[in-house]
Amino acid sequence: MNRRTVLALAVGAxxxxxxxxxxxxxxKGADAKAAxxxxxxxxxxxxxxxxxxxxxxxxxxxxxxxxNKTYPKxxxxxxxxxxxxxxxxxxxxxxxxxxxxxxxxxxxxADYPKFFASLGTQAERGKKYxxxxxxxxxxxxxxxSPVGVMPGFVYNKRVWKEAGITEWPTTPAxxxxxxxxxxxxxxxxxxxxxxxxxxxxxxxxxVDGAVHCDPQATTKLAEGDPWAKGADLRVGDxxxxxxxxxxxxxxxxxxxxxxxxxxxTAKGEIxxxxxxxxxxxxxxxxxxxxxxxxxxxxxxxxxxxTNGKFCATVAPDYNQAVNVHSKHKEAARAWIDxxxxxxxxxxxxxxxxxxxxxxxxxxxxxxxxxxxxxxxxDDAKGAEVKQIDNTSEVGIYAPxxxxxxxxxxxxxxxxSLDDFLADLSExxxxxQKTAGS
Amino acid sequence: MTDTTHKAxxxxxxxxxxxxxxxxxxxxxHRVWRGVTPWLFLLAPLALLVTFTYAPIANMVAYSLxxxxxxxxxxxxxxxxNYEEIFTRPELFEVFWVSGYYLAxxxxxxxxxxxxxxxLSFNIRFRNFFKGVLFFPYLIxxxxxxxxxxxxxxxxxxxxxxxxxxxxxxxxxxxxxxxSANTSLAGVSMWRYLGLNFVLFLGAxxxxxxxxxxxxxxxxxNRWHQFxxxxxxxxxxxxxxxxxxxxxGSLSAFEIPYIMTGGATGTETFVIQTVNLAFRFNxxxxxxxxxxxxxxxxxxxxxxxxxxxxDDKVDLV
Numbered sequence: 001m002n003r004r005t006v007l008a009l010a011v012g013a014x015x016x017x018x019x020x021x022x023x024x025x026x027x028k029g030a031d032a033k034a035a036x037x038x039x040x041x042x043x044x045x046x047x048x049x050x051x052x053x054x055x056x057x058x059x060x061x062x063x064x065x066x067x068n069k070t071y072p073k074x075x076x077x078x079x080x081x082x083x084x085x086x087x088x089x090x091x092x093x094x095x096x097x098x099x100x101x102x103x104x105x106x107x108x109x110a111d112y113p114k115f116f117a118s119l120g121t122q123a124e125r126g127k128k129y130x131x132x133x134x135x136x137x138x139x140x141x142x143x144x145s146p147v148g149v150m151p152g153f154v155y156n157k158r159v160w161k162e163a164g165i166t167e168w169p170t171t172p173a174x175x176x177x178x179x180x181x182x183x184x185x186x187x188x189x190x191x192x193x194x195x196x197x198x199x200x201x202x203x204x205x206x207v208d209g210a211v212h213c214d215p216q217a218t219t220k221l222a223e224g225d226p227w228a229k230g231a232d233l234r235v236g237d238x239x240x241x242x243x244x245x246x247x248x249x250x251x252x253x254x255x256x257x258x259x260x261x262x263x264x265t266a267k268g269e270i271x272x273x274x275x276x277x278x279x280x281x282x283x284x285x286x287x288x289x290x291x292x293x294x295x296x297x298x299x300x301x302x303x304x305x306t307n308g309k310f311c312a313t314v315a316p317d318y319n320q321a322v323n324v325h326s327k328h329k330e331a332a333r334a335w336i337d338x339x340x341x342x343x344x345x346x347x348x349x350x351x352x353x354x355x356x357x358x359x360x361x362x363x364x365x366x367x368x369x370x371x372x373x374x375x376x377x378d379d380a381k382g383a384e385v386k387q388i389d390n391t392s393e394v395g396i397y398a399p400x401x402x403x404x405x406x407x408x409x410x411x412x413x414x415x416s417l418d419d420f421l422a423d424l425s426e427x428x429x430x431x432q433k434t435a436g437s
Numbered sequence: 438m439t440d441t442t443h444k445a446x447x448x449x450x451x452x453x454x455x456x457x458x459x460x461x462x463x464x465x466x467h468r469v470w471r472g473v474t475p476w477l478f479l480l481a482p483l484a485l486l487v488t489f490t491y492a493p494i495a496n497m498v499a500y501s502l503x504x505x506x507x508x509x510x511x512x513x514x515x516x517x518x519n520y521e522e523i524f525t526r527p528e529l530f531e532v533f534w535v536s537g538y539y540l541a542x543x544x545x546x547x548x549x550x551x552x553x554x555x556x557l558s559f560n561i562r563f564r565n566f567f568k569g570v571l572f573f574p575y576l577i578x579x580x581x582x583x584x585x586x587x588x589x590x591x592x593x594x595x596x597x598x599x600x601x602x603x604x605x606x607x608x609x610x611x612x613x614x615x616x617s618a619n620t621s622l623a624g625v626s627m628w629r630y631l632g633l634n635f636v637l638f639l640g641a642x643x644x645x646x647x648x649x650x651x652x653x654x655x656x657x658x659n660r661w662h663q664f665x666x667x668x669x670x671x672x673x674x675x676x677x678x679x680x681x682x683x684x685x686g687s688l689s690a691f692e693i694p695y696i697m698t699g700g701a702t703g704t705e706t707f708v709i710q711t712v713n714l715a716f717r718f719n720x721x722x723x724x725x726x727x728x729x730x731x732x733x734x735x736x737x738x739x740x741x742x743x744x745x746x747x748d749d750k751v752d753l754v
Contacts, residue, residue: 252592254612390718398717403701
């Protein structure tokens with residue numbers, strides 16, 4: 001062993017020791033209490049957000065100015081992150097991850113008290129707000145989503161009418177027939193996959209619960225087989241597969257373009273996309289910019305009925321939380337409360353309010369008329385589902401498996417749908433056995 | 438040589454000692470400084486090297502022995518568990534077939550780079566302009582290249598329009614099937630890294646003394662002879678280096694496929710798979726182990742190659 005090797009080994013060993021113990025949370029279980037007197041709350045807070053667009057066009061600044069009317073001594077700064085999940089995950093190894101942030105999906109629910117300050121007990125918050133169980137650990141709530149979102153098909157009403165379809169399809173088979181009618185009677189692409197963006201395919205996971213109108217859908221994911229015959233994800237994935245297989249999608253999905261798909265849908269070049277309520281406002285904006293009629297943008301539920309009724313699931317968007325290391329927890333808490341209760345964010349996004357007594361947005365009028373039942377899926381087993389998902393490497397919250405499904409359906413990948421789904425089942429149920437331990 | 442001079446110096450020193458008194462401590466101080474000076478100069482680069490290369494590697498090796506998820510404050514030592522998992526899951530290595538496309542592209546790339554470097558080393562018109570054109574792609578950010586080529590391969594995009602100019606109308610989805618997608622992506626990689634290889638070759642060729650060509654021409658050697666007997670042997674070390682770089686680059690291809698297809702349609706490479714393990718499925722421990730395995734594979738390939746092609750000295754004269 002020469003001198004160089006010894007030196008390298010010594011340096012390596014010295015670095016290994018802190019490497020193993022480098023991360024360690026010290027603070028735990030802090031509370032971010034609401035202030036009694038808004039005029040006394042002070043401090044500069046940094047708010048991390050995914051809404052790059054709203055930070056750039058100054059909308060967030062306008063919210064902050066509005067907020068300052070109630071809380072004059074709090075200065076709000078925004079930081080928009082394009083690749084939110086990955087960047088925040090790395091920053092959360094330090095104490096410096098803003099004062100208010102959106103809870104990243106990667107954080108285990110049990111770890112919430114180590115990273116975030118509590119906003120109060122579920123018993124107390126649950127009276128006023130929706131979605132509290134998504135962030136509750138040991139009876140305490142750690143986050144609050146400012147808006148609720150609902151998955152569904154964004155579609156161009158005019159195109160669907162031109163194809164002669166005036167009623168929402170009630171079964172996957174009927175939906176497929178409708179798309180075929182669009183293909184034969186109009187010039188529009190019946191369904192746009194947005195394959196290249198990836199996350200747009202991921203949203204097919206949110207058919208879960210809507211298919212059988214089941215508030216316990218998440219629990220079933222944790223305990224059952226999501227791709228068993230008739231199970232929600234199998235129904236959704238089969239529909240997606242059949243749409244692609246019947247050639248009802250864009251010609252070259254691998255070079256699809258999300259930004260471009262918005263004006264194209266507004267103009268009627270694309271008929272349908274599976275997205276969520278949050279997309280409506282973006283498509284309407286795109287329509288205005290492209291000189292098309294924003295009222296052509298419609299929204300419909302998953303083609304499945306239980307007891308003669310459509311169902312749609314309402315779920316929280318990203319939950320806002322207070323950094324447990326924040327020096328201005330009161331100010332941070334004030335921002336979350338104000339943004340959830342008082343800001344116009346919900347109306348601006350035509351979204352569903354997290355406040356239990358708030359009315360439904362205007363765009364969902366057809367839902368009320370059709371008597372669509374809105375359900376909130378119970379998230380008690382949400383953490384377990386994520387754990388199983390990671391262990392099995394299936395990735396129901398990642399695009400890969402649906403991209404593979406689309407490739408399979410259009411013949412770029414060998415195999416049959418049954419084998420493909422059986423493989424997913426096997427990996428999932430195997431992981432269930434180990435993830436619990 | 439050094440030994441004798443040293444002895445000679447010593448002799449004069451002892452011989453001259455009574456005449457010119459040299460204070461002993463000063464000499465030691467001088468010698469200490471002589472020893473320390475190079476290290477002082479090396480301090481900054483060494484600090485950078487350790488901070489940004491060896492420390493992360495050491496950390497990565499440490500994480501590869503744990504079940505860390507990338508963010509949780511808790512991590513457990515699992516020994517070689519992650520390595521066991523990697524070697525008992527053959528599907529993790531299947532993605533190396535994709536590297537074959539990049540290897541084939543590198544072979545073409547080396548030939549093309551060598552060709553251009555040879556031509557542009559002779560005196561021809563606009564040679565500096567062409568040098569710039571060839572090197573330019575290497576200067577562009579890889580992310581930008583990815584996005585540009587997405588438009589290039591789009592249905593009715595640049596490639597299709599250019600082909601239609603020549604009367605070829607294809608209805609081909611370039612990124613649509615695994616074979617076509619991988620070929621396209623490898624082509625983009627080749628376009629991007631051609632400039633680097635080219636510059637390396639050009640530098641090596643220009644270090645060959647000009648008289649050799651004159652002498653060769655007097656002896657009646659044509660361009661091909663000059664290449665075969667002067668240039669090729671003259672740049673052999675650089676050629677070997679390029680081959681090693683190309684192979685390790687092919688095994689660890691990442692940014693172009695990651696940005697353009699995200700690994701969809703059978704274009705997943707080993708590094709994309711590792712990134713997905715770390716950031717999609719939060720298995721940072723397992724992903725670190727995969728990264729270590731890749732490092733070892735590359736070291737092994739390099740070692741084998743060095744044994745097959747020993748690095749002998751260039752001797753043109």
